[in-house]
Amino acid sequence: MQTDCINCLLVQAQKMLTKHNIPEERSNNIMDSFKLFIHKNRNNNLPSPEVACFLHRLIKKETHIEDLYKTEKEEYNQLMLDLEEDIREKIDKSANPFQTALRYALAGNIIDFGPPEPFNVLETLATAASKIPVIDHSELLYEELKRASSVLYLGDNTGEIVLDKIFISVINHPNLWFATRGAPVINDVTMEDAENVGMAHVAKIISNGYDAPSTLEKHCSPSFKKLFDEVDIIISKGQGNLEGLINNRKKKIFFLFMVKCDVIGKLIGTHTKNSVVYFNQQS
Numbered sequence: 001m002q003t004d005c006i007n008c009l010l011v012q013a014q015k016m017l018t019k020h021n022i023p024e025e026r027s028n029n030i031m032d033s034f035k036l037f038i039h040k041n042r043n044n045n046l047p048s049p050e051v052a053c054f055l056h057r058l059i060k061k062e063t064h065i066e067d068l069y070k071t072e073k074e075e076y077n078q079l080m081l082d083l084e085e086d087i088r089e090k091i092d093k094s095a096n097p098f099q100t101a102l103r104y105a106l107a108g109n110i111i112d113f114g115p116p117e118p119f120n121v122l123e124t125l126a127t128a129a130s131k132i133p134v135i136d137h138s139e140l141l142y143e144e145l146k147r148a149s150s151v152l153y154l155g156d157n158t159g160e161i162v163l164d165k166i167f168i169s170v171i172n173h174p175n176l177w178f179a180t181r182g183a184p185v186i187n188d189v190t191m192e193d194a195e196n197v198g199m200a201h202v203a204k205i206i207s208n209g210y211d212a213p214s215t216l217e218k219h220c221s222p223s224f225k226k227l228f229d230e231v232d233i234i235i236s237k238g239q240g241n242l243e244g245l246i247n248n249r250k251k252k253i254f255f256l257f258m259v260k261c262d263v264i265g266k267l268i269g270t271h272t273k274n275s276v277v278y279f280n281q282q283s
Helices: 003-019 024-040 048-063 070-093 097-110 121-126 138-147 160-171 191-196 222-230 239-245 262-268
Strands: 151-154 176-180 204-207 233-237 252-258 275-279
Touching (some): 003 262, 024 048, 048 239, 070 160, 070 191, 138 275, 151 160, 176 191
Parallel strands (some): 233 252
């Protein structure tokens, strides 16, 4: 967690306090508690998603609302479901359905209420099919999928998951699992969200058992960790999952995401809004 990460999380906190109309005095108390948590853990090497998890728990407790972005999640799931047939048709007619479906799935990663910047999903989808990832290990992913006996696909955001579902259907692997968060956090996918968009038709669904906007192995449920350890390859969707797994070299992980901030851009070697398909064991 760097200084830019802290500033981003503070903006995210203020946005949620305003969204839920929390009075000024109580808002100040929440911000003070959050800043104290950051200060106490500044030298503990906590990943940003773990800090975001603490923030959301604070605001859930204050508002007594379990799913702080429920309305937005439902709105974007429905928007993508409405577009699903048209997107599937474009993929089916393309010269390379795997690559085209992958690019649509990457474009869907723009649907994120965590970063402070606004986004336009329709504008992003309009150029999705022609947008080549700046780091592109997708051919290697294709070959690894043909060899793999088991695959774990780590989900990220709602809305986006409809495009993940389409991509997974194109992959058409007989033993593919789709992982969700253990409880609502930002607009990340839960078991309920995945089921509502029909993910069970193309994959087996499992919760990771923890409510951070990431996959933090040490906090995940025993059943999820067992699956994580046993599968042949992992497709990690979104920047949040990257932040939790970037140091994992034990597993074959393909990171599929859109760069959302300068911190990750510098780490990966590219700029914000660029898409990436990065294999963690690329020689």
